[in-house]
Amino acid sequence: MILLSPNPTCILTLKPLNPPISKSKPPTIFCKSEFKSERGLEFDVGDTFFRHESATGRDLGVLAASLHKKHNNKHLKVLDAMCGCGIRSLRYLVESNADFVLANDADDVHRRVVLSNLSKRVSRIEDGGNGRRRWVVTNDDANRVMMECCLKRDYFDFIDIDSFGSDSSFLRSAFGAVRFGGLLYVTSTDGYTSGGHRPLHSLSSYGAYIRPMPYCNELGLRMLIGGAIREAAVLGYYVTPLFSYYSYHGPVFRVLLRVDRGKLPISRHYNFIRHCTECGNSEAISWDKLGQLNCPCNSNVLGSLVVSGPLWTGPLHSESYLKEMLNLAEEWGWIGNNTGKDLEKLLKYMIDESDPQLPFGYIKLDEVSSRGKINSPSLRSMLSSLQKNGYSASRSHIESNAIKTNCPMSMCVVIAKELQAC
Numbered sequence: 001m002i003l004l005s006p007n008p009t010c011i012l013t014l015k016p017l018n019p020p021i022s023k024s025k026p027p028t029i030f031c032k033s034e035f036k037s038e039r040g041l042e043f044d045v046g047d048t049f050f051r052h053e054s055a056t057g058r059d060l061g062v063l064a065a066s067l068h069k070k071h072n073n074k075h076l077k078v079l080d081a082m083c084g085c086g087i088r089s090l091r092y093l094v095e096s097n098a099d100f101v102l103a104n105d106a107d108d109v110h111r112r113v114v115l116s117n118l119s120k121r122v123s124r125i126e127d128g129g130n131g132r133r134r135w136v137v138t139n140d141d142a143n144r145v146m147m148e149c150c151l152k153r154d155y156f157d158f159i160d161i162d163s164f165g166s167d168s169s170f171l172r173s174a175f176g177a178v179r180f181g182g183l184l185y186v187t188s189t190d191g192y193t194s195g196g197h198r199p200l201h202s203l204s205s206y207g208a209y210i211r212p213m214p215y216c217n218e219l220g221l222r223m224l225i226g227g228a229i230r231e232a233a234v235l236g237y238y239v240t241p242l243f244s245y246y247s248y249h250g251p252v253f254r255v256l257l258r259v260d261r262g263k264l265p266i267s268r269h270y271n272f273i274r275h276c277t278e279c280g281n282s283e284a285i286s287w288d289k290l291g292q293l294n295c296p297c298n299s300n301v302l303g304s305l306v307v308s309g310p311l312w313t314g315p316l317h318s319e320s321y322l323k324e325m326l327n328l329a330e331e332w333g334w335i336g337n338n339t340g341k342d343l344e345k346l347l348k349y350m351i352d353e354s355d356p357q358l359p360f361g362y363i364k365l366d367e368v369s370s371r372g373k374i375n376s377p378s379l380r381s382m383l384s385s386l387q388k389n390g391y392s393a394s395r396s397h398i399e400s401n402a403i404k405t406n407c408p409m410s411m412c413v414v415i416a417k418e419l420q421a422c
């Protein structure tokens, strides 16, 4: 039976798992197949959890893994800890040219689909007759897989954890299973918690008490990085974010971290954030200043000061790393010549966001217009006026009608009013 979906890349087939031998045999059990294609690679999603919208997150992972192999000039060993149908594993093997991928998913119902997707495209044993395996499929809890690797001292260069919700229990075992200098690509999909609606939940998951703030989706990324910093510190490691990516489908918060041995100076970018709802400004508060919490605007409106943390208050990305990703994407023909405009735009926005002069958070233009009682200024004119006035300013990849800037809110309102008067 073949069902043709409206999407031309997708064909639904129901394949018999146990073809009937005679009419008297029990009814055939059908197993769903649903074929898709991503970057020219065909695969079956079967009954697994698969989101086409996560393709950009997969692109970013593949580019990063490939750069890792190039930089280290050695074997690239990848763990796809929650592989679903195995599309990431397939892409790490084919596109990043990983030397070995362990494709794991706790749900063994996915096994047939993963095996079929990988074996159709990549030989299980390395070419060249050395008998080395290029990939293995396991069905176990991700924590168990990573802990066993840690005990065997069998480390990975790149670990992709595509988890649901705000399950941070994977962080500790991932740190145990990644090589020093290796990369961890971690996930949160809990927009409710990053929105400040479950502060006790964020406290238990990421060690951060998160309150509602205007740039909550950036806070989601900072909360995740902060949680990783905390877990890394327990083991005597520190992490550096190479890129941080938010996608509203889900929502999904994804962060790529480089893991190194040593301690992050406790004051360095692992702080609290204070936001004043009266003046609209935010500031990072270091641990030793927690006793001096008041806003320079001296607002005496009760409850106007909102504090969240501790979380990561430093740069979300490494500019040089993103530039390398952009160059590689161009080299591979993923962007340029009118193709891949979304990926190109995303990487370029992230590069702009990496300006070290830019603080955390963003200012929504709707808030500027409501404070100034004016129409919302255009993003382009606001950016150029801020820069002409000597401020740093960029778009935000997270919020389309917002700017990242070191200009205080009151001055943003003045500039927006001037623009309106023009």
Ligand SMILES: C[S@@+](CC[C@H](N)C(=O)[O-])C[C@H]1O[C@@H](n2cnc3c(N)ncnc32)[C@H](O)[C@@H]1O
Residues within 6 Å of the ligand: 048, 049, 050, 051, 054, 058, 081, 082, 083, 084, 085, 086, 087, 088, 104, 105, 106, 107, 140, 141, 142, 143, 162, 163, 164
């Ligand atoms: C978001 S889906 C993965 C999607 C896939 N990575 C992709 O890009 O299409 C999450 C997967 O994690 C698996 N999973 C959930 N809890 C797990 C655990 N504790 N250990 C391993 N896999 C788990 C689920 O079966 C599910 O397939």
